Amino acid sequence: MILNNKNAIVYGAGGSLGGEVAKAFAVAGAKVFLTGRNISSVQKVADEIFASGAKGGS
Numbered sequence: 001m002i003l004n005n006k007n008a009i010v011y012g013a014g015g016s017l018g019g020e021v022a023k024a025f026a027v028a029g030a031k032v033f034l035t036g037r038n039i040s041s042v043q044k045v046a047d048e049i050f051a052s053g054a055k056g057g058s
Contacts, residue, residue, distance in 0.1 A: 001029030009033045014041025019048075026054035 008025040012018035014036035026032045026049045036042040 003028040003030035006030045007033065009035065011035050013045050014038045019045040023049060023052070023054075027052065029054075 003025060006029070008022070008030040010018050010022040010025065010032055013022045013032075013034035018036065019041075022032050022034055022045055032049065032054075034042045034046055
């Protein structure tokens with residue numbers, strides 16, 4: 001995977017664009033760290049990343 005052993009911080013991960021970027025980075029192998037104003041939206045994206053088997057951060 002192209003982003004193995006890389007970290008990505010995604011600001012606005014609870015939004016539609018930020019969430020998709022975070023998922024794409026995770027699928028590409030990055031460890032993603034999500035931030036956003038609405039914790040429930042950010043948590044939903046994190047749950048989707050974990051459910052896909054990709055790496056996530058905190």
